[in-house]
Amino acid sequence: MTAKAWETNGKAARTVDEVFFQNDAVSLCLLVHRRAKTMRVVDFRAGPSRAKRMLVLSLARREDVEKVYTLVERDEVSTWIKLGFAKEGSIPGFYKRSDAFLLGRTVPPTGDDDTQHPRDSEVRIAIGGDGDGHELSSPAESEAHIRAEKTLVQAKKLAKELLGRALPSAKVAPASDADVKKAIAATLRSGRALTTFEPFGRDVEREHVVVTSRGGFELYASIESQACFGNAFLELLTAPRSDAEKTATVAAVGALVARLVAQGVVSCFSLVPSDDVRLAAAFAAHGFRRTGLLQNHVVVGGERKDAILFSRKLANPADD
DSSP states (O other), X not given: OEEEEEOOTTOSSOOEEEEEEEOSSOEEEEEEETTTTEEEEEESSOSOOHHHHHHHHHHHHHTTOSEXXXXXXXXXXXXXXXTTOEEEEEETTTTSSSOXXXXXXXXXXXXXXXXXXXXXXXXXXXXXXXXXXXXXXXXXXXXXXXXXXXXXXXXXXXXXXXXXXXXXXXXXXXXXXXXXXXXXXXXXXXXXXXXXXXXXXXXXXXXXXXXXXXXGXXXXXEEEEETTTTEEEEXXXXXXXXXXHHHHHHXXXXXXXXXXXXXXXXXXXXXXXXXXXXXXXXXXXXXXXXXEEEEEEEEETTEEEEEEEEEEEOSOGGGO
16 A cells, blocks of 8 residues: 645644555555545546445545545446445536546445445436436435535526626636635635545646626636646635625636636535535526536535535537
């Protein structure tokens, strides 16, 4: 087993570790996010095996992780369902000409490894359509989706109210590492940080920017991209607290999307806490669609929350 660590901006201690594990049965890379207590699994050897599932869960417990997830192509979805993971969402065009699928599970206590082993017929998510249809059967998951659906309905209503209204001008500029660290530290202290810009993937490029608008509005954002696939993970450091900030955030997301389009990005996605109507409205206003719900996936102000996965295809790779 080998490990590589990143220092996340604004934190003195290591917050993300890249752990490699390989033996005769499995070959894995684990991205362990310390702050959110999540772990992404990158599997280099396809196929289901009990050894793989037990290893992932035991390493998650060792690393004090509460949520494990993976991102795979369509043909690997059934494999991870057999390993006890549930389909939680999709990212259209993530691999430029094909979609990516997110599957996750909470980490059960020691000895309860088989308590979350759903069959494909038991946990389903509508994927391949417009991304707004979800069908799940367990009570806990239904409750989570009902909450997210209420947020989405309200967000679309707010976004519709902005149609035809002039938005404030929003300017995007590169952000220095020092300024990003200060901003992260301040928002962590206040409990407003949605993220600390932890890596989502491996071998990626990351750009930090700051968006400004009238009235002293300032929003730090991060764009993590993979040029080979033309995708981008867009993260906003904070969510709007008022209607004025909501309108400015809508303008900011629009400016960021325009920047990504100019850079040739094909697919863009972002995560929004499932109870944040104003932030969801900022993405809904620019054509982002809900393409999943990641349960217990983010931590805001010390509270673990579900996250709505918003996605938008910005270009058709067939036009290249």
